[in-house]
Amino acid sequence: MERKDIRLKINGIPHEVSVLPGEILLDVLREKLNYTGTKKGCDGTGECGACTVLMDGKAVCSCLVLALDAVGKEITTIEGLAKGTELHPLQRAFQEVGAVQCGFCTPGMIMTAKALLDENPRATEADIIEALRGNLCRCTGYVKIVQAVQQAGKTYSTPGTEGNPESPIK
């Protein structure tokens, strides 16, 4: 079994890394590339969503992605959301609404919410609840999390506000 030298693009930044076939993207992100914002919550069985990252814009469990399969894809982690000290609308909303307790589920929640709002800026409460089905939280009871996503959604879909510059609504 040979190590392969691969290049991964994380948050727009290329990284050269040497991996075995069985190495999982989540572990490579956390242990080799120091992107520890993405969490391992269910020991890598794809059940909790704490490891959610975006792969070419789609929310996936990085615990179920081989590092080899991430080659040639755009990987976005929680670290890729803020621009310097300027928070992403989702991060700001989570903070303002008070949707963070222990914070362990939060990066996964935000990445899934980003995937949702990027595709559907007018997501309703029902849409949000359904999209977040794959992200478990043991602290909050989910209410504030859903509220935070709703609040962030407003900045996405209101033209002229300091919304997500990636929003299709200019």
Add this chain to the structure above:
Amino acid sequence: MNFEYLRASNLTEAVGLLKKFEGKARIFAGGTELLVNMKHQAVNPRYLIDIKSIPELSYIRYETDGTLSLGALTTVRDIESSLEIRRNHTILVEAAQDIATLQIKNMGTLGGNLLQTVKCPYYNQSHVNLFMRQSISPCRQRGGNVCHAAQADTLNHAVIGKPAGGCWAPTASDLATPLTALGASVIVVGQEGEREIPVERLFEGGGKTSLQMGEILTAVKIPPLSREAKSRYQKYAQDIRNFSILNAAGVLWLTPAGVLRELRIVMGGLAVIPLRLLSLENKLKGQKLSSLSLDEMIQEEWAGARVRGDLTHYKLEKARVMIIDLLENLAG
């Protein structure tokens, strides 16, 4: 996890690799089941054959006659968000919506969903470091000779019919049920070429299918569904993100007078494979729904069911209610 990773760039290559490493290789698509089972040491392939780069395996295509052709690599999310499928074969979108989570749907494929093994809680027990960490003895799926569910009162196992090779776990695929109701078939490709298997004959129970060693599922073909057909899917699970305890798919055609001209009712979770309620269909054909006492008719379907306690009793009750709901919704 110790394996060699091989990437097939076309179908011939994939079939060749499967043959070359016969018995030691597994097809690797979304990986949402395979990687988990490998981490749990339930399976230990020496080679993973990645088929995700094969372009002709991922498509959603309506033929001119209305037949729907789906490539095996089409993700569950692709099915869920397809406007065409929502318009023409709505029941598949209903079923896809209720599967797992967004993250799993983005990676999990149609082929993988159909061919997945059973999800019985007694199956994935630790058999590593046997005397240090073993919880219960391995079941028949894991090389043992016992089924821990056989005498147990559970919601998660078959209550009607026979076990498959001693295994009582039902087919885990949610898509299997509506695809059976739609009369779909799968295309598989092996060394001998291509063949078509009706979904109704695909599942053998116990996580096994009629695919031979070395065959790859490449597509699913679904017959056209006329506009007059009414269809509906329902799932009962402990929180929708989990595997079905029961699911039901009904497709029916009514005459203008409201008589049931033709119908197909399939339920997952009752038997070890999706169960087409043929005798119920025959009793209802040509009748008007309002004139029937469905309760008794459905009770007759359950004759011979293995009720082991309150939970299995409840499961049959729930199944009865689901069928009545389904029929009344569609034809009432």
